[in-house]
């Protein structure tokens with residue numbers, strides 16, 4: 241959630257690499273454990289490679305261990321996120337994302353070719369998201385905060401666009417009169433998501449306990465972005481960063497290590513076979 245994309249590509253000394261592991265966990269008295277025992281299919285939709293790996297992937301590891309199938313949809317390849325040319329950075333980062341997925345047991349990775357750094361809110365992205373939801377038929381969609389000032393710093397432009405497009409794409413996926421061509425031309429009927437989870441927000445509602453193996457797998461998933469992280473001056477070691485942020489969240493949740501989400505229950509329980 242705390243992906244430093246672009247900020248350091250434009251200015252390596254930019255304090256936009258704001259990797260405070262405090263996550264604004266000062267007081268969240270209403271935090272509830274995420275009722276994730278029956279999560280069956282989870283689709284994480286983010287802007288860039290590494291966006292899932294700042295905490296959320298620990299929760300992914302837990303869900304996979306519980307038997308859920310998890311897929312990632314990245315809107316861009318993150319090709320503008322390094323000091324090397326995009327045609328080199330894109331494939332490199334895609335490969336590192338593949339390794340990050342392997343670390344937490346995610347087989348299904350799709351990377352779209354929207355332009356990194358210049359995502360624009362629009363129907364094309366919403367349609368792509370609705371298509372992915374109708375194809376994968378998740379009961380849970382996870383995305384990143386669209387706030388301008390989330391608790392960890394100034395948000396990045398693509399993250400804001402991605403989050404808003406996901407909110408609307410979730411609704412589009414369940415509306416047969418929006419993007420009707422998805423059904424008519426591609427054979428994809430509408431699909432309603434039960435849960436929408438957003439990471440890195442100012443006002444989380446739920447926590448996922450990631451103590452133990454999920455935390456370790458999550459750390460490994462961030463470490464998989466090795467070339468990317470090595471090119472960011474001053475980036476903390478993945479084990480320090482992920483352990484720190486989940487420990488801070490855990491303090492707010494009353495467990496050793498946690499990941500926090502704002503969760504909306506949009507519909508009744510439903511499985512892909514229902």
Ligand SMILES: [Zn+2]
Pocket residue numbers: 243244245287288289290291396399
């Ligand atoms: Zn990012």
